[in-house]
Amino acid sequence: MELRFPAKVIKGVGGIYEIRLSKESADELRSLGIEPDRGDRLCCKARGVFRHERVTLLAGDNVTVRIDAELMLADMNGSGKKDAQREKQRSEARAGVMIEEILERKNELIRPPMANLDRLFVVFAATKPEPSLTTVDKLVTIAEYKKIEPVIVVTKADLAPDAAERYAGIYKKCGFDVFVEGIGFDKSGIEEYLRSCRNDTSAFAGASGVGKSTLMNRLFPELRLATGEVSEKTLHGRHTTRQIELFPLDRQLGEDAEGYLADTPGFGMLDFAEFDFYGKDDLPYVFREFEPYIGRCRYTKCTHTKEEGCALLEAVRNGDIPAERHQSYLELYEILKSKPNYKAHKPNGKK
Ligand SMILES: Nc1nc2c(ncn2[C@@H]2O[C@H](COP(=O)(O)OP(=O)(O)O)[C@@H](O)[C@H]2O)c(=O)[nH]1
Numbered sequence: 001m002e003l004r005f006p007a008k009v010i011k012g013v014g015g016i017y018e019i020r021l022s023k024e025s026a027d028e029l030r031s032l033g034i035e036p037d038r039g040d041r042l043c044c045k046a047r048g049v050f051r052h053e054r055v056t057l058l059a060g061d062n063v064t065v066r067i068d069a070e071l072m073l074a075d076m077n078g079s080g081k082k083d084a085q086r087e088k089q090r091s092e093a094r095a096g097v098m099i100e101e102i103l104e105r106k107n108e109l110i111r112p113p114m115a116n117l118d119r120l121f122v123v124f125a126a127t128k129p130e131p132s133l134t135t136v137d138k139l140v141t142i143a144e145y146k147k148i149e150p151v152i153v154v155t156k157a158d159l160a161p162d163a164a165e166r167y168a169g170i171y172k173k174c175g176f177d178v179f180v181e182g183i184g185f186d187k188s189g190i191e192e193y194l195r196s197c198r199n200d201t202s203a204f205a206g207a208s209g210v211g212k213s214t215l216m217n218r219l220f221p222e223l224r225l226a227t228g229e230v231s232e233k234t235l236h237g238r239h240t241t242r243q244i245e246l247f248p249l250d251r252q253l254g255e256d257a258e259g260y261l262a263d264t265p266g267f268g269m270l271d272f273a274e275f276d277f278y279g280k281d282d283l284p285y286v287f288r289e290f291e292p293y294i295g296r297c298r299y300t301k302c303t304h305t306k307e308e309g310c311a312l313l314e315a316v317r318n319g320d321i322p323a324e325r326h327q328s329y330l331e332l333y334e335i336l337k338s339k340p341n342y343k344a345h346k347p348n349g350k351k
């Protein structure tokens, strides 16, 4: 018997994907004597044709899986694998299961490589490593461009409380939701926030070593994610989180929570060296606090970098726009002005 189920890709490495079935689909499988992996998951491969279409499956993708029930049953019985053994071999694709189709994406990111995100927690440390707000704003503006809500999280506030508050103030002033976290801090604010977006897909992103996995562990201790020491020499974290995994929120927040939260591997500075996620003309529109000033400059072609009569520069001088954010704007403008032929990344990676 052949079945087709909607599912979500929660992890994907080297051509083998972990997908999660809905409760109903998993129950239907069980009624046929087939037990999914823990958490109603299945390890499987994708149809070869994705490769030819140059489509890469991403964590967060909504897909259709095709299940050959006889093949699955035969594999389970024939191979004589006991449950314990199967648990050990979880990274092995199961026979008779195949991802057949990707449903249309709401959005996709290249860093971190994910699809269908509602919210991106942009995480940076108040110190160790010292933050680069331009790098932070690269992530924030990419999210804005993709209509993914950026949320700011400043970590390690226990080590540098004043700096943490100063950074937080910059982003609060721009209208972002901001959380200041640190060891021993009250985590109820961010917990409450997650509960308010229990049906959304969110991810923690930010440089290596800023404390993404540590914070996820504080929020959800049962995840027991690996965390890494920051090397004293380079102040860069080791890459302890190697792959993206979506964690279903229903385990933590109650059965009716339909959303997911993902930890992502940290990136290095080089990952954003080639910055072409949007064009120069888009730039003023991906800084949300600029909006009230756009169209009010003396020159219609104002670049908001140094012109006389620029309403935006005036707002920076008055302290209505944080100078740090305008500094990020200037640095991004420098990078983007030499890329006149910007072409948007097409959805689904099709060229
Ligand atoms: N003092 C302090 N250390 C932290 C905090 N968050 C993380 N760390 C430490 O920073 C290092 C990197 O943390 P990790 O969660 O692996 O960072 P990730 O690469 O962003 O996932 C670990 O040694 C953590 O113990 C924090 O809020 N305060």
Ligand SMILES: [Mg+2]
Residues within 6 Å of the ligand: 212, 213, 214, 226, 227, 240, 241, 263, 264, 265, 266
């Ligand atoms: Mg990590």
Ligand SMILES: [Zn+2]
Residues within 6 Å of the ligand: 297, 302, 303, 304, 305, 307, 309, 310, 311, 312, 313
């Ligand atoms: Zn201007």
